[in-house]
Amino acid sequence: MAEVRFGKAVNMALDDALAADPTVILFGEDVAEAGGPFGVTRGLLEKYGDRRVRDTPISEAAIVGAAVGAAMSGLKPIVEIMFMDFVAIAMDAMVNQAAKARFMFGGQCSVPMVLRTPHGGGVNAGPQHSQCLEAWFAHIPGLKVVVPSNPSDANRLLRAAIADPDPIVFVENKAMYSLKGEFDESSEPIEIGKAYVARAGNDVTIVSYGAAVNTALQAADKLASRNISVEVVDLRSIQPWDEEAVLASLSRTHRLVVLHEAVTAFGVGAEIVARMSDIGFDELDAPIKRVGAPFMPTPFAKSLESQYLPNAEDVIAAVEQVLA
Amino acid sequence: MSPAKSDNSVPKSRLLEFYEQMLLVREAENRLSKLFADGEVPGFIHLSVGQEAVCVGVTSALKREDTLASNHRGHGHALSKGVELNSFFLEIMGKEEGICGGRGGSMHVADMSVGMLGANGIVGAGIPLAVGSALAHQVRENGAIAAAFFGDGALAEGVLHESFNLAALWKLPILFVCENNGWSEFSPTDRQFGANVRELAGVFGIPSDYVDGDDVLDVHDAASDLVTAIRAGEGPRVLECVTHRVRGHFEGDSQKYRAEDEMNSLSNHDPIAKLESVISKRRIPKKEVAAIREKIDAKINAAVEAGRAGNAPDFDRAQADVYTAVRGV
Amino acid sequence: MSHVTNLNMPKLGLTMTEGTISEWMISPGASFKKDDVVLVVETEKIANEIEAPADGVLHDILVEAGETVAVGAPLANWDVGAAVMFEAAVEGEDAAATTPEPAKEIAAATTSIEVTKITARGVESKRIIATPLARRIARQNDIDLADISGSGPKGRIKAEDVHAAIAGGTSRAAQSSGVTVTSPDVLPDRRAATSYETAAARRLTEAKRDTPHFYLSTEVDAAALLALRQQLNADNEGLRISVNHLIIAAVARALQENETANCVWRDGEIMTYGTTDIGMAVNTEKGLFAPVLKNIGNFGIASIAEAARELAERARSGQLSSDDLSGGAATISNAGMFDVTYMGSIINPGQSSILGVGSIREIFRPDEDGQPELKQEMGLVLSCDHRIFDGVSGLTFLNSIKANLEKPLRLLVN
Numbered sequence A: 001m002a003e004v005r006f007g008k009a010v011n012m013a014l015d016d017a018l019a020a021d022p023t024v025i026l027f028g029e030d031v032a033e034a035g036g037p038f039g040v041t042r043g044l045l046e047k048y049g050d051r052r053v054r055d056t057p058i059s060e061a062a063i064v065g066a067a068v069g070a071a072m073s074g075l076k077p078i079v080e081i082m083f084m085d086f087v088a089i090a091m092d093a094m095v096n097q098a099a100k101a102r103f104m105f106g107g108q109c110s111v112p113m114v115l116r117t118p119h120g121g122g123v124n125a126g127p128q129h130s131q132c133l134e135a136w137f138a139h140i141p142g143l144k145v146v147v148p149s150n151p152s153d154a155n156r157l158l159r160a161a162i163a164d165p166d167p168i169v170f171v172e173n174k175a176m177y178s179l180k181g182e183f184d185e186s187s188e189p190i191e192i193g194k195a196y197v198a199r200a201g202n203d204v205t206i207v208s209y210g211a212a213v214n215t216a217l218q219a220a221d222k223l224a225s226r227n228i229s230v231e232v233v234d235l236r237s238i239q240p241w242d243e244e245a246v247l248a249s250l251s252r253t254h255r256l257v258v259l260h261e262a263v264t265a266f267g268v269g270a271e272i273v274a275r276m277s278d279i280g281f282d283e284l285d286a287p288i289k290r291v292g293a294p295f296m297p298t299p300f301a302k303s304l305e306s307q308y309l310p311n312a313e314d315v316i317a318a319v320e321q322v323l324a
Numbered sequence B: 001m002s003p004a005k006s007d008n009s010v011p012k013s014r015l016l017e018f019y020e021q022m023l024l025v026r027e028a029e030n031r032l033s034k035l036f037a038d039g040e041v042p043g044f045i046h047l048s049v050g051q052e053a054v055c056v057g058v059t060s061a062l063k064r065e066d067t068l069a070s071n072h073r074g075h076g077h078a079l080s081k082g083v084e085l086n087s088f089f090l091e092i093m094g095k096e097e098g099i100c101g102g103r104g105g106s107m108h109v110a111d112m113s114v115g116m117l118g119a120n121g122i123v124g125a126g127i128p129l130a131v132g133s134a135l136a137h138q139v140r141e142n143g144a145i146a147a148a149f150f151g152d153g154a155l156a157e158g159v160l161h162e163s164f165n166l167a168a169l170w171k172l173p174i175l176f177v178c179e180n181n182g183w184s185e186f187s188p189t190d191r192q193f194g195a196n197v198r199e200l201a202g203v204f205g206i207p208s209d210y211v212d213g214d215d216v217l218d219v220h221d222a223a224s225d226l227v228t229a230i231r232a233g234e235g236p237r238v239l240e241c242v243t244h245r246v247r248g249h250f251e252g253d254s255q256k257y258r259a260e261d262e263m264n265s266l267s268n269h270d271p272i273a274k275l276e277s278v279i280s281k282r283r284i285p286k287k288e289v290a291a292i293r294e295k296i297d298a299k300i301n302a303a304v305e306a307g308r309a310g311n312a313p314d315f316d317r318a319q320a321d322v323y324t325a326v327r328g329v
Numbered sequence C: 001m002s003h004v005t006n007l008n009m010p011k012l013g014l015t016m017t018e019g020t021i022s023e024w025m026i027s028p029g030a031s032f033k034k035d036d037v038v039l040v041v042e043t044e045k046i047a048n049e050i051e052a053p054a055d056g057v058l059h060d061i062l063v064e065a066g067e068t069v070a071v072g073a074p075l076a077n078w079d080v081g082a083a084v085m086f087e088a089a090v091e092g093e094d095a096a097a098t099t100p101e102p103a104k105e106i107a108a109a110t111t112s113i114e115v116t117k118i119t120a121r122g123v124e125s126k127r128i129i130a131t132p133l134a135r136r137i138a139r140q141n142d143i144d145l146a147d148i149s150g151s152g153p154k155g156r157i158k159a160e161d162v163h164a165a166i167a168g169g170t171s172r173a174a175q176s177s178g179v180t181v182t183s184p185d186v187l188p189d190r191r192a193a194t195s196y197e198t199a200a201a202r203r204l205t206e207a208k209r210d211t212p213h214f215y216l217s218t219e220v221d222a223a224a225l226l227a228l229r230q231q232l233n234a235d236n237e238g239l240r241i242s243v244n245h246l247i248i249a250a251v252a253r254a255l256q257e258n259e260t261a262n263c264v265w266r267d268g269e270i271m272t273y274g275t276t277d278i279g280m281a282v283n284t285e286k287g288l289f290a291p292v293l294k295n296i297g298n299f300g301i302a303s304i305a306e307a308a309r310e311l312a313e314r315a316r317s318g319q320l321s322s323d324d325l326s327g328g329a330a331t332i333s334n335a336g337m338f339d340v341t342y343m344g345s346i347i348n349p350g351q352s353s354i355l356g357v358g359s360i361r362e363i364f365r366p367d368e369d370g371q372p373e374l375k376q377e378m379g380l381v382l383s384c385d386h387r388i389f390d391g392v393s394g395l396t397f398l399n400s401i402k403a404n405l406e407k408p409l410r411l412l413v414n
């Protein structure tokens, strides 16, 4: 098993998909010649040519809209939006077109496309280049949202996403691109909608996704030295999300903390808490805690941003509260 | 180096004024580049080195009450519109005393008191803001106009097309300034935009002009003419300034994608060098020019010191600004 | 004409301060006839059936079954025409005026809402705070959460508190866990408790939990007592005097001799009764009641017998009023008709002692010469509330009773 960086793992999945299926095409701003603003698409233009790997102008509405149209016409487009913040410009294509085409056209077509985009802060990129907006998409019936937490998952989930017949938002945390992790090239794609117990424990369950899973694991490590046994559930995909796995874990630990980098209010965590307080009501031995960003835009200054982003200490504090 | 044109008609004081302003932008950015490399500026910054004639040439045709919406490469727009230098550095260095409290940084410098509606992290997003600002001037009949600064890359955004249409339909007092530096990130303009901005303006019936964006006197003249028409109520105008991006798209970009020839030719287009040659032809004593340089240096040194001395922003105060504080009745 | 008023928590006895709704017998929106039972209210004493004063319609139920609210708190809106409300009930002027105030304290747009400030329907709620899991485990193990104190934030009962209680034996299931179930198809039968049983269970649990009991026992030589009774009944005239009547008289006299014994603990204060009131346990079809004989201090034995007989009769025919069931510091529970030597009883809530009387038994005791002498003895156990009695005052009271019973002639002298 080799160590692979997150960005490279994504690159390998794209590479495999382009090699395996001639209907897969890739386009976005600076993804071809330049190999992507984060170097994720490096080498693909050279390998697959400019018919299938294309640079686009700065036209997010058209990029995503075109992906929808291409998907309705026999291709499997993979498009990149350089920062998740910019999806705001392409929302119509995702929300009113991609998400609804199959349904409102009576099931005549699917929209097999993947929109890849990086979210997340930690690099002082300021209010318009740091947001975690996945909840927007998770709220839209017809879209699926996948958020990997490590290089291996990024590869295996992306392969599943490309193979999936429906529109998928595939979210990569930009601070993780250079993160290294074990990756077995022969591993299978991961089924979308299934969570993974990243660490088993008895006292508290932390449910998370994306880079925040690593924060949860750090917190779990620190808590283990205090004899607090934390189970970490990595959702891997937030729409659909694995209610059963979360309920199963809650039924073991009876205490739940939900963690994500995104703003807490009206976030993915709110949905998880709502469901668990319903179907998991009788399992709860403490109120469920959410840990996430406060209700404010991501600030630029280092000191502000580090206070803004949820960290292991915040998670530990929440765990202490549910154990009180 | 092509000689600058309108050399004799311009008074000496004007020349030195332009010189000082361009130098301020240039030296401020050179210093930011260093601070960034030294880790004193967080995040990422886009420098407009080589493009100083555009911001100075246009803003010198504007009044203080006119408004300006900018883009990600907005340091020059901010400084030449009158944003105070210390609070500018404090902001980019992420300090409480920064013009935006350290919450926005380089890509979001704004100062409403001088009509600077903000740099912008979203390509194209400033354009409709300027349209709206022009609408406000029109409705309020205050005689002011708005200016939108955008790069050639923004021409591909749908919102630019929508903005041209709206401004033309409503005859809004707005000057659209396209800073065409030939690059959009790592891609050349010809692979980004299939038309050109003046043709596009023509489709909507918006008169336009085209200048060498490295010649501050040309830019100023062209801008002044257009602004006069706009103030006369004739509706929107477009000014395309052809210019050159010297540094990478952002600091740290090694520009491997640019040809060596192109890189080597950049010095021929330096707007400051161009103006210096005009100044020297006008026999303005070297001493005066040197004094300006010293003055700028001192100002920037002071600003950097102020930036370093600034405080880390207060989190609670930042959070309290998410919404406008509404006082109880 | 519609005349919507509030149905308030009635005051069903002198000492009643709050009541628990055991059951609503009429559903919201349904109509009822005069004297239909509208709801059952459980007080510290018993389950009371509240009957409709007139025909009418029940509108909204404001307090659900299981909740406890103060006397006078609105329980429902109803329309009973112009009919009078229960005398004791605080009468509502009109529905709007007495509509419970919504919780006001929810601060707008703040993240921390002080939950404690929000009281249910304007009435201080006595809700048990427990986690859902704790509740589930308690339910499954037949544990009453009211018996458990929580270790979580704000006294919240957590699963581990319930587990601890189970381990400590609070659970009926835990107690019976030694029972071997022979066949899986023979499942123990279950039925819902009646509202009387629920009320009794609740108040007994409360009494045993909230009153610090201690017990004193002795034997009474019953020879003189039995002899006196025989004499009193010899002429076959008037009411037959029973041993029980004599015991009542003995306790009445002892109460007059021991002021402490006529005191009760009431919300942190000590209340002394000015009259001699004695509760007496009466077994009825519906269960055990302890109605109170009031003001019998000056009664002769015949009057005592008369009053006791009348009260027992009312108890058996289900005609006790709430007032019958309140007051008094002491109760007599006489098990003499059964075979029991000593009976330690639970003090009735609100009282400070109960005397458990055993059956009269023959027993050899050494006489002065050490020779066996056949005696007739009655075992007495006095359960005392330690907040009122200490060992000495308890013994003094018990010895007074014993003396009165062993020298019963004095009971005939006022």
Ligand SMILES: Cc1ncc(C[n+]2csc(CCOP(=O)(O)OP(=O)(O)O)c2C)c(N)n1
Pocket: A029, A058, A060, A082, A086, A089, B072, B073, B121, B122, B123, B124, B150, B151, B152, B153, B154, B155, B181, B183, B184, B185, B245, B249
């Ligand atoms: C909506 C949006 N898409 C993409 C980007 C990323 N981006 C930032 S600057 C830039 C290129 C802009 O080119 P141009 O408008 O010519 O300005 P220049 O950088 O040349 O000054 C791109 C693609 C962005 N910030 N916003």
Ligand SMILES: [Mg+2]
Pocket: B151, B152, B153, B179, B180, B181, B182, B183, B184, B185
């Ligand atoms: Mg450009």
